[in-house]
Amino acid sequence: MKSIAxxxxxxxxxxxxxxxxxLVLNAQAAADQxxxxxxxxxxxxxxFEQARRVFERDNPGYKVKIIExxxxxxxxxxxxxxxxxxxxxxxxxxxNAQIKTRGYKLYAEGKTMIGPMAIYSRKYRKxxxxxxxARIGIPNDPANESRxxxxxxxxxxxxxxxxxxxxxxxxxxxxxxxxxxKKWKFVEIDAAQLPRTLxxxxxxxVNADYAAKAGLNPARDSLVVESGDSPYACLIAxxxxxxxxxxxxxxVQAYQSPEVKRYIETEFKGGILAAW
Numbered sequence: 290m291k292s293i294a295x296x297x298x299x300x301x302x303x304x305x306x307x308x309x310x311x312l313v314l315n316a317q318a319a320a321d322q323x324x325x326x327x328x329x330x331x332x333x334x335x336x337f338e339q340a341r342r343v344f345e346r347d348n349p350g351y352k353v354k355i356i357e358x359x360x361x362x363x364x365x366x367x368x369x370x371x372x373x374x375x376x377x378x379x380x381x382x383x384x385n386a387q388i389k390t391r392g393y394k395l396y397a398e399g400k401t402m403i404g405p406m407a408i409y410s411r412k413y414r415k416x417x418x419x420x421x422x423a424r425i426g427i428p429n430d431p432a433n434e435s436r437x438x439x440x441x442x443x444x445x446x447x448x449x450x451x452x453x454x455x456x457x458x459x460x461x462x463x464x465x466x467x468x469x470x471k472k473w474k475f476v477e478i479d480a481a482q483l484p485r486t487l488x489x490x491x492x493x494x495v496n497a498d499y500a501a502k503a504g505l506n507p508a509r510d511s512l513v514v515e516s517g518d519s520p521y522a523c524l525i526a527x528x529x530x531x532x533x534x535x536x537x538x539x540x541v542q543a544y545q546s547p548e549v550k551r552y553i554e555t556e557f558k559g560g561i562l563a564a565w
Contacts, residue, residue, distance in 0.1 A: 321352045324536055327364040327376035330357045331498040332561050333523075336402060337377055337544070339552045344543035351536055360481055361430060368526060369393045375531075375540065377401055378498075380521040382455035383432035389458050390431075396532040397524035399541030400564035402553060404497025405519065406436050407511035411487045416446065416512040419492050421471045426486045426493030429477040435460035436521060437494040438475075444513055446471070456520060497561055508559035522564035 326341075328334045334357050341353040356373065358364045364376040365387050379387075384397055413419050427437045438461040441447045448468035453461045463475045478486060483495045484503035497507055507514040515521070525541055527534065543549070550563045 321350055322536070323352045323354055324374045324540070325354045325356060325372070326540075327356050327358055327367055327373040327378070329361065329364065329378040329498055330359055331502045332402070332404060332557065333378045333498055335556065336549065336553060336561070339549045340540070340544040340546070343546045343548055344540055347543060348536070348539050351539075353540075360479075365391070365393055365395065365526070368395060368528065371528075375525055375527045375537070377525045377544070378523060379526065380432070380523050382436070382458070382460070382521065383430065384524065384526060385456070385458045386430070386432045386460065394529040395526050396529045397526040398532075398537070399525045399544065400522040401524060401544050403515070403517065403519055403522050403562040403564045404500075405507045405515040405517075405560075405562065406433070406440060406494060406496060406521070407500065407505075407507035407514040408437070408440070408492050408494045409484075409487060409500070409505055409511050410492040412491055413512065416444070416492070419471070419473070419512075422474065423471065423491035424474045424476050426476050426478050426483050426490045428480040428483065428494065428496065430480060431460045431462070433480060433496060434462060434477065436515075438463070438466070440494075440513065440515055447473075501557070501560060506558065506560040517562055 326337060328337050334355065337355055341355060344353055345351060364378055367373045368376050381397065384395060387393055388395060408416060410419065428434050432455060435453065435455050438447065438449060439453065442449050447466050449461050450465045450467050453459055453465065476490060480496050481499055483493045484499055486493045492512060495505065500507060527537055545565045553561055553563045
């Protein structure tokens with residue numbers, strides 16, 4: 290009888306230890322601070338998943354919940370409304386334009402990636418071959434529209450009026466073109482829809498994340514592409530009131546880790562560039 294009692298006591302003790310350990314782990318999990326980060330689907334989501342792993346590994350007590358969006362407007366609206374704690378998808382000229390037009394109180398730091406803007410065509414192999422009067426698709430948001438026009442100016446295809454500076458929110462539109470020797474017509478289209486226009490237009494400028502989802506690589510498939518010194522590096526944005534949160538610097542550090550940089554170089558093969 291004593292042997293049976295001792296056995297049951299041991300089993301009960303083991304069960305209690307197991308239950309206590311489970312309670313401790315559950316309590317710890319419940320205590321984890323969850324950081325909700327909005328990203329656009331595609332490369333931003335893929336890369337931030339790698340950053341999440343590094344961040345959670347190096348910062349016990351935090352968890353990251355990644356929330357994907359399919360346009361450029363909703364991630365800032367959700368952040369400003371408090372539905373997100375941070376987002377990671379936009380460059381500073383775009384953020385500045387959003388703050389200016391929508392009154393958001395947002396702050397950004399930490400360069401993440403550059404998704405090179407590029408111009409693609411299914412009809413022509415060189416931008417020089419695009420004929421007089423051609424129709425070219427460009428994004429319809431102010432920052433990325435300006436980005437395309439500045440790219441075309443850099444390569445000598447158009448000339449813009451003086452004073453265009455995207456970092457101060459002075460963006461270019463087609464009415465700012467002062468010289469257009471080939472009389473190209475610029476068709477303003479939602480950025481997400483631009484890959485679908487390649488069968489109908491002579492050429493279209495496509496942001497790197499939407500290009501990747503369409504199977505296009507700017508380093509391989511484009512007529513012309515931004516260089517690595519582009520001012521359009523993406524950032525991690527938070528609300529102004531959260532700029533001093535201790536997790537923000539740690540999140541940037543995780544994103545800028547060697548593991549994430551190696552992933553970008555291996556996975557995207559020049560289609561996306563690390564910006565740090």
